Amino acid sequence: MTNNTNGPGEIFAQISGKLNELLDNKTQIAEDVKHNVQSLMASGLSKLDVVTREEFEVQKQILERTRQKLDDLEKLFEKLDK
Structure with missing residues (x-):
């Protein structure tokens, strides 16, 4: 049996921290995708005769x-x- 010195408050804090990291990364990924899509659209439109x-x-x-x-x-x- 392992001795778990982490109390419930510490566990929730760790989970919360991990969730915040994931959400921050998700936000950054979403921004990267948005930027890349905008760049691709601008590139594609610049090739059209409009x-x-x-x-x-x-x-x-x-x-x-x-x-x-x-x-x-x-x-x-x-x-x-x-």
Whole structure:
């Protein structure tokens, strides 16, 4: 039989300490994973041919104006053709 000099308070303190270590490590691991995922996403997105929302909206407005001008020219052409 072994002589256990640790009382219940010491055992709970040790368990609590181990749990805190695990949670701290888990938090660090979660932060590492988050950082790595963000890096991978940034790397992947940088390889894609994408534009910002602002650039998209500007190009959309330009296209709308161009379409309107084309419609106007088609109407003018029809009038001149008659």
